[in-house]
Amino acid sequence: MKHGLKSLALVALIGSSTAFAGGHGKSAAALIEEATAGYKQVSKETTYQWTTTVKVIKAAQKALDGGNEAEAKKLAQQALDLVEATRQQAQVESQNWKMRVPK
């Protein structure tokens, strides 16, 4: 938690974009924050949560803590993709479940 706050503060200080991340725009820390927030939001709004997402976010944080910014970024981006896929699943299934009900 402390670490998260520190990263947040850092991000806020430096501003959003290319500061330490280079080409891709956001830093690993910012991407991890984003993925965590997205995960929480989707699970709150839809009750859809994937265990995989939690694991990948944890792995990203671990990579970041280990000083591997590139790996952390890659994993955080993966987590964001998973969050988005979860959101889509919830959206599609809010209608599609009805097809499976026997008539």
Add this chain to the structure above:
Amino acid sequence: MKKIIRNVAFGLVGLSVSAASVAGPEEDRQAFRKFYENRFPQVQPIGDFQNGVYSILPAAREQWESIEEFPPYELAIEEGEKIFNKTFANGKSLKDCFGEDGAVREQYPHWNKERGMVMTMELAINECLEANGEKPLKYKKGAMAAVSAYMAYNSRGQVINVEIPSDDPRALAAYEDGKEHFYTKRGQLNFACADCHMHTSGMNYRSETVSPAFGHPTNWPVYRAKWQEMGTLHRRFAGCHDNIRANPFKAQGEEYRNLEYFISYMSNGLEFNGPAARK
């Protein structure tokens, strides 16, 4: 569309029930049961669905029946009996809540109108303990599974008869919630309960034949060889969710209680025959 309007009109005129009765729980239940009757015509009589996957697997049934002769859940029943009869610090016991032998399985799950929620037997056990100043039990295994096993054992032969009272729309909402859960794909692997236990029931995932959902709630708690111990229905729910890479919900939380309400209603008419042994 026309037909729907006609049905609604009929519902309004002919019956004093709301339009929901057009495709209400009872119609759902009949269609659900019909689905399994058509899929597994060899299961005779229909009550045999209470034996889960063994109702459709004659080859595995023999071995299972020999296991049931010296059941691995016997110790749990004995342990449960002790807990059930144990005197609380205040001099009372679980008997004060559930009668001399705790044979109340058929009363659960049920809709509690005062509290606006589905009550399950495990939840009631803990509420009884807490009301008497005792510590609640963990919901998935151990002592809770043991007490539940003892009470289920003394209730064998009782018939599932879940009601969805029409005078409380929240009961129907809880049922609908459980129903949606059952048919909704979840988790990274994108499975609905219905994908495995309805639309591919009887088929093999590797060497495992997947059981029909009709009859699922009859036999809990279960001694599962994979666990090497007892577990409750909500433990199994959580295990399934974990398998499909969906975050499990809390045992005895609203999601799982509503799911239990739905699947139990679908199995109305079958007998409670828990506890049981499963792979």
Add this chain to the structure above:
Amino acid sequence: MKGQLLTAILASALVAPLASAADADAIAKGKEIAWHRQKGNCLTCHMVEGAEMPGNVGPPLVAMKARYPNKADLRAQIWDPTARNPMTSMPPFGKNHILSEEELDLVVEYVHSL
């Protein structure tokens, strides 16, 4: 349709012996992913030649070149089978990121070779 199938089978028969070492490598890697329980885990539902106790939820993976003359169609099916059939119990391996795009390519090479 028949003609198309025949052409596909003929074409694959002609091409197969010429498959390069790179193709064989991709197929071998794809097989590893396809058989891995945490990855493709195909055998849970599909019979594949050489598999012990495969499942039978999905169709056997045989004659894939005949069933999918166009490799891209096979890829699309594995990427998201629910697009064609929302009732299917087959996971959307690409859409839900169960496999990465690179892993998916390799699995397609392998499955198409069956």
